Amino acid sequence: MAPGTAALELFLDEVQTFTAEFEQELRSSDQRVLETAAGTLSLKRPNRFLWSYEAPIEQLVIADGEQLWMYDVDLAQVTVTPLEPGDAASPAMLLSGEQNVRDSFDIVDDFALDGQDWVRLSPKPGGADFRSVLIGFRDGLPAELELVDGLDQTTSIVFSEIAVNTGLSDSVFEFEPPAGVDVIGGEG
Template identity: 35%
Template sequence: MRDTHIRRSSSLVLAASALGLAFAAPVAWANDAAERLTERLDPLENYQATFEQQILDGGGERLQSARGEMWLSRPGMLRWEVDAPYTQIVVSDGEEVYLYDPDLEQVTVQAMDDRVTHTPALLLSGSSNNITASYDVFHEQQDGADVFTLIPISADTLFEELSMVFDDQTLTELWMMDSTGQRTSIMFSDIIRNGNVDRSLYDFDIPEGTDVIREGL
């Protein structure tokens, strides 16, 4: 039987994941890099994609892999569905975040506080001004792609370094490294920017008979 703690913590990093295979040293000054990142994020109203995720330990050994689909819309709305190797769903309606595990018949509900909104996926659904105010931003080009590396100004975050990879205006990868050296990589495909997204995707009705755990509410 899978360890419940591992599944719950990895899935918020999942809805919240991204992570750092060591990019080369950033080369653009922070102010210039923040402006460049803002230029890419400001036009983003919604985003949907399929994803492949891997979590690696500090030595590069793979600890976990997963795949699924995600949708986000501004402000603060997210749906993150893990299809394999097991099913999990994370939904944010802009006020609360629901982490649902069908196998365990359990849903965890959290308020949209600062720590939760600084998880990578929800970070993208927020204001670009908040991002550039909360992180030192650096930029470089690798193999024709734009790589933006974010270093948190505050210590109260789920990651120590986050990188966003853009092909022209489109986000294609996220990389994240946490304080333990654990790294998460997420690669996106079948990407649609600013398409038609059904807002009901961000509504979550708790299934009958499900155990509800409320944190910070």
């Protein structure tokens, strides 16, 4: 098995929880930086994750195992949708889901570069809103993630301060909308 694929399989088999700080950059098809963001990520298998964006705007994206919550603090708005089987093709669900990666993705490339083992995945047809995901592993852990969407925009995420299998509580992924915010979708 190629090194990037082996690192991905080992991560999916061995890592139950993952926390990290991240820096994110969105670039246009001509590589102009459109926006940047930073925050923290926590994930726990199966199907739980929390992307906490701290800059430039405060936003939470939370999967509690059953629902996906997106909370924009500035807008005082929460959008809630059920987690669906098709969500397995999302990058966050790739890292936190319980399905075999080959059920939702095709491995299209595997290589070593700059001290990292890389694997490029393409989502299988149906439901994915991006064309490819590239994951760079350093010492067996995801260090970088790069997504290319249907408009040829690239989202690059670099992880730091990584910790694995720390016994995160399910309560980390529970979300109760604050009083006074608009809730769209879900049960309200």
